[in-house]
Amino acid sequence: MNAATVDTHCPYCALQCGMGLRPAGPGTGTAAGARAAGAPAAGGPGVEVVERPGFPVNRGALCGKGRTAAELLAPGARLTTPLVRNTDTGVLEPAGWDEALDRVAAGLRRTGAAHGRDAVGVFGGGGLTNEKAYALGKFARVALGTSQIDYNGRFCMSSAAAAHGRAFGLDRGLPFPLADVARTGCVILVGSNLAETMPPALRYLTELRENGGKLIVVDPRRTRTAEQADLHLAPRPGTDLALALGLLHLVVAQGRTDEEFIAARTSGWAEARSAAMAHWPEMVERITGVPVPQLREAVELFCDAASSMVLTARGPEQQAKGTDTVGAWINLCLATGRAGRELSGYGCLTGQGNGQGGREHGQKADQLPGYRKLDDPAARRHVAEVWGVDPDELPGPGRSAYELLDALGRDVRALLLMGSNPVVSAPRAAHVEERIRSLDFLAVADVVLSETAALADVVLPVAQWAEETGTTTNLEGRVLLRRRALAPPPGVRTDLEVLNGLAARLGREKGFPTTPEEVFDELRRASAGGPADYSGITYRRIAEEDGVFWPCPQLPEGGSPTDHPGTPRLFLDRFATPDGRARFVPVTHRPADEETDDAYPVVLTTGRVLSQYQSGAQTRRVAELNAAEPGPFVQLHPRLAERLGIADGEPVAVVSRRGRAVAPARVSGAIRPDTVFMPFHWPGEGRANTLTNPALDPTSRMPEFKVCAVRLEAVRTGGAVETVEVGGSERNPGA
Template sequence: MAHVPVPGEHSPSPDPAPVDTHCPYCSLQCGMALRPVPPGGPGGGTDGPGGGTDGRPGGVEVVERTAFPVNRGALCGKGRTAPAVLSSRVRLTEPLVRRPDTGRLEPATWEEALDRIAEGLESTGRAYGRDAVGVFGGGGLTNEKAYALGKFARVVLGTSQIDYNGRFCMSSAAAAHQRAFGLDRGLPFPLADVSRTGCVILVGSNLAETMPPALRYLTELKEAGGRLIVVDPRRTRTAEQADLHLAPRPGTDLALALGLLHLVVAEGRVDEEFVARRTSGWPEARAAAMAHWPELVERITGVPVPELRKAVTMFCDAESSMVLTARGPEQQSKGTDTVGAWINLCLATGRAGRPLSGYGCLTGQGNGQGGREHGQKADQLPGYRKLDDPAARAHVAAVWGVEPDDLPGPGRSAYELLDALGRDVRALLLMGSNPLVSAPARPMWSPGCGRWTSWRSRTSCSRRPPRSPMWCCRWPSGPRRPGP
């Protein structure tokens, strides 16, 4: 395995070869290469992309990896400055533990920190039961880390209370995919297919700002004569490049999708052979669509009827076409139904399973899909195996060398898990997530009294011994170290 240099190490040669790797941020996982920079050199130290020139140890610089097919060398601002975290002054480089006498986070040895975590988790499980210990993972963990975390929770801790922050990302799309296809498969075709299809409906995504290197696929689509339809309440930079911009009122995406399906039926554009041979439940889906006639959909969504008809014409007249959804339609009260309606549009027109066609979900986090594929979700074992399926439990138990009955059952979802803090869940192990900042309605932690309160029970904390400790494992960065 190639050695990846870190700050403080000296280059083994005057001109070391770049090391191939990936950007750690979004789901594109753009290819990039890193090259060591000597102390005082361009990018070395702590102020540039890999540091600065203030005399501190050298860092690394980003080198384009033009042969990587996803981004072909292109990177957004976050990717180009990713090495800055390696030499940041606030990077966590040693464990910090909160001292009971001062209430402050202070440096500790790894032995002390790990012993404290192990003792806390074990004592909580003994006192309140195994499900009093919760584990909260993240979509930034690699497949291997996600797998190990899920196994650790269920085999070592014996708790069912594990989930991850991907629940706040594309879980609605995952549920819709399971409902429609029996499999959660994010983007089922190569990203390069986007530039080769005839028409793309992009729903609730602003690629120009959230995934800049992916925008080239939409540009190439249009250069090749393809059509782009963007569904977004805002006139985003991505929407400005669309052939047709549908701007529904926020929260009305479901009515919009059903209205388009209504027009597909009314205009005789249903692929009847495909529907009869490859789908089930069409009468119910058709009935839901027929209850959303164009004039009603215009009143609900604000999208004019002529634009609805134009969208259907562009989508159906193309030899191949696809629908791509992102967080916009998914993070709604009826997110699963909304994504399901867009999937039904693809199924009714026979687009699913055809080259350069179908439905896909643009994931957000670096490994949101891998995180649930490998066992971080509350109701899933690795490989999308359901925890309440006896055959799946037996298979995984045999691999792990335990009895099927020893595996816990399904636990709480992420929102429910965080909501149970301080009540049913008395200890929480966090890895690769920061819900105090990113959760939709974040729980509260009071260092002074060492207690969690959920967002449903934000009562004042009386001073008492800690009851709901949290241990964080965050890499590569961590919380700001307390001042002197």
């Protein structure tokens, strides 16, 4: 590696912030910055993170996770040799790569032979590059012949994706560049705390207000983001659908619909209008706890602006009615003419680093590369031709993520897992851990020994973001290039090399290249003509243009790959439906799958904190981040704390119908009195997902992470508990 700075991108969230990596100088990148299982890292990472001001998304700004991203590259902070479980002692022990791959191939082959191909499952991750996501989907369907593949991105924005497809005919998180947010007139931000989850993106909301625009934040907590708002609406968790319908009711009642837009560019308005009119403001106040005057103010701010946007995130999406909830917010945009126009529209803030690209190219149970449907005969023929197989060889759609995890040890007896930690991140996590433990065989490819990897029969140490080249697709639909800045440590291989080695052992010696650009070129061919068409995108073009927005088809008649400009803004001329019209979908409010009662009188909602990321498998190993937020907590209102008789910092147990978690109380007036909040980054007794409800959205198959019924118990000296009695006034402050 020379002394030049390598332009690349952060390995964490879907902003995919631009950054530079350069050789670490004296006193930088030392072992003090990274720790694995509490032990100091042996040696520094060799590179340090520097700003990259020229990249348009973050313009040089980085959060703490991005600044410290190189710390996990240190050899002592990560896995550097394969591990196999000793069948006599049950202990994971170091092994060579041939032994490890032989054991994985044998375990997968043995299970398939004994129980059928669908007894072998594959579970991927939203942090895998496009090349790895594509190769993993191909490996499952071609090398293993299994339909049982899905990924943790199902838990990210699948509800928004389903709603996008129903309304617009195409799913891309943001149908416009993030920079447009600062130039619109009003933003309704629903269920997102950008100040902690994507700090560099907060500048767009700041610039919005500096430009005279208005910000409305919908969140049951008064977060750091909500504090920036002109109006904060704090609905009871699980009632976002009623809130959106109530706003649309007021839009209609006040004559603020855009009838010209509705007539020219949409269909289905009469049915959606009728459904919305059944949700009058006073009823919506009773359901949500949001006062009618605030509902009216929100409509005034949204409709008075010359342009407006609605942006949703996990709050409304991670519900068993998430698709309908997002659909209601889309209906609000369509009815007011705030879609398919410059500086107006609906968008979803994708969470995981490659949550967008990860689902576009074959990790989801029902999709083929290019966002093609697996049950579409034409799609099967196209992809099968690229892969050199008969279309009839390709399996059909399989189970969604939670359903796949729930089937482990029963219908699915062996699992290959890449880049995910469901023991911490899955809903009803104790049950998922039990299912994983019941497998006949588990192989995990990961950077660190996560809680899930620790249960594996074979653990494969793989390269990290800075040690391999590959593309990701950020929340805007901008395809980006992460460049390799240094070689992986000895003993570490890339995921593409792992899949190549396994495929060869399973009889597929060709078709699984290890060079990322070669895989990307095949991905381009496989995606050509599909909804997510990457065929006009090349590595060189990405590098020269700071990313390329899909769809970007290669033009016919021998056109150059650079002939198509890419598509920063979707739907300006027509929507991606057969008739070019956006579709209203009539939706009505329904309660959460699990409502509060006398036994479980409080609502739990979950989320992220500034210094940790997802299951915490990586960020919990960075000393600076761990010091800032070292463990779980339970945020609760002072009225609940008073009734519990507990002071800030004392332990409190949160109990649901699925389990019990214990963490210190964090008493705050910034949350509703009928609601408690827990972050989900930690294992052990503070594991928030022990409590969460796996009830699934019927369309997206998204679990209901964001709302479940719980009770609180004070943890007394010696571990005794005292149940909190919470009256009706606490459960429904608006009553």
